[in-house]
Each structure stands twice: as structure tokens, then as C-alpha cells.
Amino acid sequence: HQTTRRHTPRSLVTLQTPIVALTAYTTPMARLLDPHCDLLLVGDSLGMVVYGMDSTLAVTPEMMAAHGQAVVRGSQKACVAVDLPFGSYQESPQQAFRVAADIMARTGAGCVKLEGGREMADTIAFLVQRGIPVIGHIGLKPQAVHAHGGFRTVGRGAEATQIMEDAVAVEQAGAFAVVIESTMEPVARAISEKLSIPTIGIGASPACGGQVLVTEDMLGLFPDFTPRFVRRFANLGQEVDRAVAAYAQAVRSHSFPGPEECVGLTETP
Numbered sequence: 001h002q003t004t005r006r007h008t009p010r011s012l013v014t015l016q017t018p019i020v021a022l023t024a025y026t027t028p029m030a031r032l033l034d035p036h037c038d039l040l041l042v043g044d045s046l047g048m049v050v051y052g053m054d055s056t057l058a059v060t061p062e063m064m065a066a067h068g069q070a071v072v073r074g075s076q077k078a079c080v081a082v083d084l085p086f087g088s089y090q091e092s093p094q095q096a097f098r099v100a101a102d103i104m105a106r107t108g109a110g111c112v113k114l115e116g117g118r119e120m121a122d123t124i125a126f127l128v129q130r131g132i133p134v135i136g137h138i139g140l141k142p143q144a145v146h147a148h149g150g151f152r153t154v155g156r157g158a159e160a161t162q163i164m165e166d167a168v169a170v171e172q173a174g175a176f177a178v179v180i181e182s183t184m185e186p187v188a189r190a191i192s193e194k195l196s197i198p199t200i201g202i203g204a205s206p207a208c209g210g211q212v213l214v215t216e217d218m219l220g221l222f223p224d225f226t227p228r229f230v231r232r233f234a235n236l237g238q239e240v241d242r243a244v245a246a247y248a249q250a251v252r253s254h255s256f257p258g259p260e261e262c263v264g265l266t267e268t269p
């Protein structure tokens, strides 16, 4: 029984407060995040965070569909967005539609996100005109990490104008929101002021219409690589280490399981 209606792309756009977004890949994490978030993003960052890959390039539509299903099952209130992974949509608008429609149908997600600016405008328009709400993703595009020359901040010099043009193209194509990643603050601010759709920042600007982080980064659960834009709201990695050390000690000293954790020892018939 659902008491609150789930956010839709339309209701996100009319929110009077900044859009609160986090990544989610699993049902238990989605359950924890859902009460606090407007948008849960099943990011292709799961390739790095969950599967230990060193980029997002090898993530497949199958993986996105499986994790998308898990997150939809674990959430009630937040809108769920699923990333289209590298190689599954760049070839043509038709290819993008087939993959996006399949992911939407199999997961029940409310929208998809895809990376790209001007070069993806036709594709975004093709999807939106056929009933698939789209979030754009500009600035640093992790699927283009090799073209960018690494994970870095973009938008210096001539890049600033290009990113602004990307933002305008994505909005004109019909995206209902756009993620701006790892971009010089004044550029992200100028885009946020210019566009009428909400911008969702990650390493961008407080002037964005919302913010997103990778949940494992902000919880201190993914120590491999922490960009400057991550704020650690908790240190759960340390907590897990402490708990697992205590478990190992309890097993090795035969103090786990105790009598109360066994059946038939303390029970009176």
C-alpha cells in the first residue's frame, strides 16, 4: 500500500526546493535512501563502485536493467533514473530508443539518463518525442574518459563555451533535466542561470537546481578514488572494518555463536 505518490519527471521539475539525488544500485540501499531523496540514479558508475572496473566503459544494458529492477523494488517515493551504458546508444537514435525502451519496460524506471551534448541532441529529441523522459549529462562525461584525457575538471577556456552550447542543445532537444559533472563553478552557475530546466550538479555549483553524489563516496564506502567534490557525510568503511574485525575475533575465540544464538541449548521444553 503506497501512501505517497512516486516522483515523476514532471513533479521533479516543479519542486520548489533543490532536487536531492543520490546513486543507488541495490534494493537495501534504495530503501535507506528513498525517504530522503527526490531522485535515485542507477548510475553506470556501478561498474566502478560495485564491479571494481577502472572505468564505466564495460557496463552493459543487462547490468543496468538488473540493478534498475533492484532499485525500483526498493523505492516508493523517489523518481528512478537509469543510465544508458557506453556503446548502447551512441550509434543512432533508433538504437538508443530500443535500449531505453527495453530498460524502461523491464525496470519500471521513470526516465533514463545519457551522456552527451550537441552530438546527442537528435537522440534526446527522438526519445522524448516517443515518450521516454530523458536527463542529459554534460561537462565531464565518464564514458568519454579517454577523449577527456582522464577524470578531470572541465570548462576552462574555450571549453566553457562548448559546455554552454551543450547545455542549450540538451534543453532544446527536450531533456527535462541535465546533470553537470566536474565543471568549473562559474560555468555550471551560468548554465544553471540560463536554462529553464533544472541542472543537477556533481562537482559543479551550489547554484544548480539539485545535487547528486555517488552514495558510496559520500558514505565513505569507496576509498579507491575520492574526487575533491565529494563530501564525506559518514565513514562507514571504518565502521564495517570494526564490525568485521569483531566478528573474526568472535569466531576465532569460539564466542560466536553464543548460547542465545543456538537452538536447543537454552530452550526449556
Ligand code: KIV
Binding pocket: 023, 041, 042, 043, 044, 045, 046, 083, 179, 181, 202, 212, 213, 214
Ligand atoms: O553514473 C553515475 O553515478 C552518474 C552520476 C554521478 C551523475 O552518472
Ligand code: NA
Binding pocket: 043, 044, 045, 083, 142
Ligand atoms: Na553515469
